[in-house]
Amino acid sequence: MPLVHSEISPEKTQPDAGPQPEAEPQPDVGPQPDASPESMRRVAVASFIGTAIEFYDFYIYGTAAALVLNEAFFPTLDPVNATLASFSTYAVAFAARPIGSVVFGHFGDRVGRKSVLVASLLLMGLSTALVGLLPGYGTLGIWAPVLLILLRFLQGIGLGGEWGGAALLAVEHAPKKKRGLYAAFPQLGPSVGFFAATGVFWLLSAVLSDDAFRSWGWRVPFLLSFLLVGVGLFVRLRISETPVFAKVMDAQEASKVPTLDVLRRYPRELLLGAGGMIVAYGLFYTATTYCLAYATGTLGVSRDTMLGLSLVACLFLAAGTWLAATRSDAAGRRKLILAGAGLAVVWGLVLFPLLDTEQPVLMALALGGALFCMGVVYGPMGAYLPELFGTNVRYSGASLAYNLGGVLGGAVSPLVATRLQSAFGSSSVGWYVSAMAIVSLVCVLALPETRERELT
Template sequence: MRRLAAASLVGTAVEFYDFYVYGTAAALVLGPLFFPTFSPLAGTLAAFGTFAVGFVSRPLGAVVFGHVGDRRGRRPVLFVSLALTGAATVAVGCVPSYAAIGPAAPALLLALRFLQGLGLGGEWGGAVLLAGEHAPERRRALWASFPQIGPSVGFLLANGVMLALSAGLSDAAFRSWGWRVPFWAAELPALCGLLLRSSLAETPQFRELAETGGRTSAPLLEVVRAHWRRLLLTAGALSVGYAVFYAVSTWALAYGTERLGVGRTAMLGCVMAAVAVKGAATPFAAVLGDRYGRRPMCLAGCAACTVWMFPMVWLLHTGRPVLMFLAIVVALLAFAAMFAVVGAYLPELYEPRVRCTGAAVGYNLAGVLGGALTPVVATAASGGAGPPWGVAAYLAGVSVVSLGCFALLPETAPGAVEAGRRAAGEPAPV
């Protein structure tokens, strides 16, 4: 289990490094370089628009790779998705600016971002199933949380490289070529991840499906027909996590540097420190999910997001790094309470024959609902002189919707389900 958990963590770390480095670049430099004819605000909005394309393509990647995972196995998904995302990321670093090739530059950027999202859409489902389907039943949330630590590691790597370059280069050098280095650097960890994953075994549950002839020929069709309500509820429930995470990691970065005049290094440092705390807290939250259930953890995290959004925006608007860190870290701890357990929760909501498709599509649809437009909406809503209360209202509204969706989903943790059955006086299943 330690080797499998390491493989799933490394893979998601590499994939999310690729995804996040684009978001950081969009917040810092892509607007002026690829949309120079726009005003500064419009250029940032356009850069975040290309950022959103990666979320739009993620559900398509989930459909394609989910089909492969349910028909051919979880292992091929892990290999191909990582190769695709790594190649697209390196290519982003090679795209000439608008000044060199004109409108072709943002068009190429858009296409490569689409491919990034396509690969990442397949990565998550394969990684959590690799860990979860090998894990002991009563420790499944813990072991399936290791792929959920990967995004934190990837974010820290992406922003660490950006922070080092930002601090070590002049602004002109950073805007000229320095921002490209993190994209080129994606090649080595991607190759290491592919090497590590090449020796992994297929999961026991998929091997059993293959041996007994239990695989479905059309997993997406079966999910839509039999589980459409659950699919929509999971997408709505998880959208708050994406909205909160990208608000504090992407929009707040642009807001702090462009509107408040906070130094780029200070802003990156605040966000990175908060993400490190979130990553460290993830396995502890997962242990609580194994003990008390997945749904209670999700409800608690979602409720915390709802009440924290207005204080968070006020603290961010102060422009003081310590208070900005407090604003971000509390939001990310609420996020961790939910997303630490979803690696076990989402797959448990679906039967093994359609598990890769159902879990991956629900997870990535949430990315479209909560993550794709959040930087754009938040940037547009923060144009006034005072604190951007419109951003707080938007995030709190998403949190309320997600809270309602979580309330309508069932519990899946074995111990919690058995305890609920005993409390209701129901007989044990035969």
């Protein structure tokens, strides 16, 4: 089977856009020759809206975990342990995400990207909406947190299959010299999803009394997922399969067991790619979920103020993501990822000194700077991770690398940060962030540049 950087052999090329074989190498560097600007816009919109909706679903849980789930589902525990229990249910989804990568990646590499993306959206959206209908500990007792963990696990499986498919949808349709640009659209989805999730919580917190918010108001963002799933399905059902994967199916080169092929052929890319993602996850979930709980619980900053600051910080994330992703076509993916990780090493040391001032402007700078660093790393990853793997295992390989990084960087960050802060103070959390950045820096240094590679 051809490696990701190999040329297509003429005898395996089966064009579907025209009778002349010599015209067909064009899909190696981009979409089919008849791909219109309108169809490319549809692909960009579909990849963007899908990830925005799925990450909205994922992030509202993190916000609720920081603000209210400890009281609703773990009222018998002391505040610190209740917060840890709440964050533990949050971490369950990260453990499930590699499973989702294997399951959805298998079918994505064998059946196609489009159908798998529809299935992942349904699983994620319905699991999220059901959290909004789940009675609390006072009604169901111990079954309430058990069912919460189950729904969170299903959320993780759904999201584990989402990102890889959305990134491939954009990258495998894009011209070679614009893969970073088109990959920027699914990479912007988390920024918009986080902004929407935080905005909905901020609005509810502002208009409802504290009792109403804690009683039923926090459920509203989850119930909105019913509507968003419908929107996402409408958009995704209108797109076509990627031309790069269609060539694999035409040549009958689909992998029988994609995950095993990834482990056998691309173990280095898998592990180092996962390591490169650690800092992106660590920065995000430290600066959002943990800092929200820390500032409202330890520093005594109001919930409304912190949610507002999180909205401002999200703009920094979007700016860093778009800037780095679009620049990566000219400057190179690897160079920008290294720059973001290097900046994060420094920013980890100033994050909590700025946050501990309790001055809104400096707190916004602390959170915004952390998310900007995250965006610079995260933006180019939309094209970088898929380019590391061959077409017939690309869904599985890119998804696994992305989500294994989530387990190492995202699942444990709020838990480790809570323990470090309680034992050694807030500065220790900053050192932890810098350590994660160094790990990612070393991993990406060991990987090659990929922007000139062919996708077939």
